Amino acid sequence: MAGDTPVNSQITDSVTQANVKVLGDAPAESMGTVYQVFAQTVGVSMQNAVGNQQNANTIDTAITTQGVNLLYSLPTATDSRATTEVFSGNSVAETMQALKAAVQAFS
Structure with a gap:
């Protein structure tokens, strides 16, 4: 307190x-x-x-x-060929080219 x-x-x-x-x-x-x-x-x-x-x-x-x-x-083969030449030796570009070709084969 x-x-x-x-x-x-x-x-x-x-x-x-x-x-x-x-x-x-x-x-x-x-x-x-x-x-x-x-x-x-x-x-x-x-x-x-x-x-x-x-x-x-x-x-x-x-x-x-x-x-x-x-x-x-990429509608024509010319464009595809030119793209391949630009990216030649590039594995990613070659794979993309192969995929495009496969897709166009089924179109």
Whole structure:
């Protein structure tokens, strides 16, 4: 109990206890806030990762479509021969040429 003061000792004890409680609760409340912010940050990071994957898939689909359109837009054997000469010795280009020839065989 507080000593004799002009204020009732029960009031000073109550105020002292309330101040001690606030000081005692502060670390736990601040850690709770830190954990909430961390959880929110991780959640937003995951949402951004999903969004980036979706955008990358959209771009990949567009690139694949453009590549297939390019393969189908070489209408003559001259274009095919010129393409083969440009990419001669390139295994990827030779594979693409073989695939184009196979597709045209079924057309």
